[in-house]
Amino acid sequence: MNAQSCTLLETPVFSDAPLYADMSGDAEVSFEFFPPRSEKVEEQLWQSITTLAPLGPRFVSVTYGAGGTTRERTHATVERIARETAIPAAAHLTCVGASKSEIAEVAHAYWEAGIRHIVALRGDPPQQGSRFEPHPQGYANAAELVAGLKALHDFEISxxxxPEVHPDALSAQADMDNLKRKIDAGATRAITQFFFAPDTYFRFLDKARAAGIEADILPGIMPVTNFSGVKKMAALCNTEVPGWMERLFEGLDDQPGARQLIAATLTAELCRKLYAGGVRGFHFYTLNRAELSYAICHLLGLRARKEVQA
Known part of the structure; x- marks a missing residue:
């Protein structure tokens, strides 16, 4: 090859700093946990809370089992968080299997315990695959529950x-109308079901704003620690799992370290793209594990604050 036929390629220009270097740390985060079913799970839960507390979360929430099956454990866990940490604690509360008076009793107990934040949900039926049936003396839906709770106390309500439409909704528009009813009933904010594509969130946010919903809509972030488990959850809540994600996790069933690395990479990339689009609030579904959520928060520029440790 002579000199005249040789084409010199320009040297590509790369930044010396990695993608997440020097993030400003202006993001706000919150975390979701589920109540422990055994001493071992309780120990893991409190290790996770102790790890994540120094990041100064806006709040942490504790879930409520289908049909209210974890009511007592949820209450005990939320009370302990409020009592032993400086983190604002939120309790999940559903319409399933309870009358309005029973829900009022639970809400009053939370208020007396100093809990000021409720995550109000319609809730899932006790038997998977069955349809939701309101309690004869209960609330028919989450919008009614929100209004009922606001009539009892001035709760902050999520x-x-x-974003990909509730499985029971008649249509995307019906689902959006339902969200607006919940906000209009007095909800403070919405938290999305988990998703895996940033455009899913941004398209949903645009539609919500067009529908007149101005409340904060936090993206729900699910770090994928167990791909098969997340795939099952996604099927239940109408979340699309991209084919490329399945290919990335293929062959890693017996490689927990590699799975963890890939999960952190994918979730961090999702959060970085959301951040680039202006998102400054993130809600992590921790599954009572702290490692991935902590790492992603660190990449987003958050650092431990000693004064808020559990």
Whole structure:
């Protein structure tokens, strides 16, 4: 090859700093946990809370089992968080299997315990695959529950949002109308079901704003520690799992370290793209594990604050 036929390629220009270097740390985060079913799970839960507390979360929430099956454990866990940490604690509360008076009793107990934040949900039926049936003396839906709770006390209330449409909704428009009813009933914010593509969130946010919903809509972030488990959850809540994600996790069933690394990479990339689009609030579904959520928060520029440790 002579000199005249040789084409010199320009040297590509790269930044010396990695993608997450020098993030400003202006993001706000919150975390979701589920109540422990055994001493071992309780120990893991409190290790996670102790790890994540120094990041100064806006709040942490504790879930409520289908049909209210974890009511006592949820209450005990939320009370302990409020009592032993400086983190604002939120309790999940659903319409399933309870009358209005029973829900009022639970809400009053939370208020007396100093809990000022409720995550108000319609809730899932006790039997998977069955349809939701309101209690004869209960609330028919989450919008009614929100209104009922606000009539009892001036709770801060979070509600659920479904960027890919709730499985029981008649249509995307019906689902959006339902979200607006919940906000209009007095909800403070919405927290989305988990998703895996940033455009899913941004398209949903645009539609919500067009529908007149101005409340904060936090993206729900699910670090994928167990791909098969997350795939099952996604099927239940109408979340699309991209084919490329399945290919990335293929062959890693017996490689927990590699799975952890890939999960952190994918979730961090999702959060970075959301951040680039202006998102400054993130809600992590921790599954009572702290490692991935902590690492992603660190990449987003958050650092431990000693004064808020559990």
């Amino acid at each position: 509600v659920a949002a479904y």
